Amino acid sequence: MAAELTLTDPRHAPARTVGPIARWAVGLIRDERDLPFLRLMALHTLVQIPLGLALFVPGVFAWWLGALYLVLTFTVFFDRFILMLHNTSHRVLFKKQHKWMNQCIPWVIGPFCGQTPETYFAHHMGMHHSEANLEADLSTTMPYQRDSFVHFLRYFGRFFAFSLIELARYHLRKGNRRLARRLLTGELLFVAMVVTLAVFVDWRAALVVFGVPFLAARWLMMCGNWAQHAFVDPMAPEDPYRSAITCVNTRYNRRCFNDGYHIGHHETPTRHWTEMPTDFESKLDVYRDRSAIVFDGIDYFQVWALLMLKRYRTLAKHFVDLSDTPRSEAQIVELLESRTLAIVDRRGAR
Numbered sequence: 001m002a003a004e005l006t007l008t009d010p011r012h013a014p015a016r017t018v019g020p021i022a023r024w025a026v027g028l029i030r031d032e033r034d035l036p037f038l039r040l041m042a043l044h045t046l047v048q049i050p051l052g053l054a055l056f057v058p059g060v061f062a063w064w065l066g067a068l069y070l071v072l073t074f075t076v077f078f079d080r081f082i083l084m085l086h087n088t089s090h091r092v093l094f095k096k097q098h099k100w101m102n103q104c105i106p107w108v109i110g111p112f113c114g115q116t117p118e119t120y121f122a123h124h125m126g127m128h129h130s131e132a133n134l135e136a137d138l139s140t141t142m143p144y145q146r147d148s149f150v151h152f153l154r155y156f157g158r159f160f161a162f163s164l165i166e167l168a169r170y171h172l173r174k175g176n177r178r179l180a181r182r183l184l185t186g187e188l189l190f191v192a193m194v195v196t197l198a199v200f201v202d203w204r205a206a207l208v209v210f211g212v213p214f215l216a217a218r219w220l221m222m223c224g225n226w227a228q229h230a231f232v233d234p235m236a237p238e239d240p241y242r243s244a245i246t247c248v249n250t251r252y253n254r255r256c257f258n259d260g261y262h263i264g265h266h267e268t269p270t271r272h273w274t275e276m277p278t279d280f281e282s283k284l285d286v287y288r289d290r291s292a293i294v295f296d297g298i299d300y301f302q303v304w305a306l307l308m309l310k311r312y313r314t315l316a317k318h319f320v321d322l323s324d325t326p327r328s329e330a331q332i333v334e335l336l337e338s339r340t341l342a343i344v345d346r347r348g349a350r
Helices: 020-026 032-054 063-090 096-113 119-131 149-173 177-228 251-255 262-267 273-282 284-289 300-308 312-318 329-338
Strands: 245-248 293-296
Touching: 020 032, 032 063, 032 096, 063 096, 063 119, 063 177, 063 251, 096 119, 096 177, 119 149, 119 177, 149 177, 177 300, 245 251, 245 262, 245 273, 245 300, 262 273, 273 284, 293 312, 300 312, 312 329
Parallel strands: 245 293
Antiparallel strands: none
């Protein structure tokens, strides 16, 4: 496949700011290109949160209403919120004089989308980007066979059961006491809130509004991270071009602020989401020279599913071959399989 056929991702840049409300809103934020985040925050505040809280009103809850609420949450809000949280963790959204408003995303909206306050920041910003999927990264994929569902279950199980303890210990060991305190405060307050609502108000509403999104978020974020770092070159695992992947031309990119450009994100974590496609286009030679893995037309979760089913031929059909000499399907499959092998770390343990 010719490389130029993969470069049609919409820039997804916000439209020109018009109208008094938009002009007022732009005055609150540091970058006008992030106006879509304010619109999304408004939708959460005016639609999702009131509907979620309404399920706790005595006599209101019914399982069919809970099911409708979950359909709305997962089809309209869930994925876009997590990537809004991701982008605003890397680039502060509100101006200094309005900095208190930066707490609205993780503390007010976050719990309704399964995100415990401060945990994402402490994990993603405080640990993952510092350790870059290498041995010290608590979410590293390297020790696992990355086309094995059994290995994925081990990976997810460790994260789900021990991530809070391991992450707090990590930050304390690194001297990040404030980040450890924020992590524990946010996680424990979330648990206390959900338990209180379940015991004293309505356990069914607590399960639907907070419990199910919490479980889904932890599962899906690990599926995403697994796929993002599934194809690691054992000869250069520290190189983002050889430890991460990029996915182009997907609905996911259009909905989720160009999140598919994971190689470029690890190379420059503060790069604005609207700049990702053009940065990718400008560095095709670098991607080729460093044997980067790029997929066209599938997103991380499709990559994850295809790996779990060992559908390498399907992955090969979506593989963007940037090499000077086109490779056969068999050669592409061989390359992909070689990048999913478990890697013995520098301490000699799998």
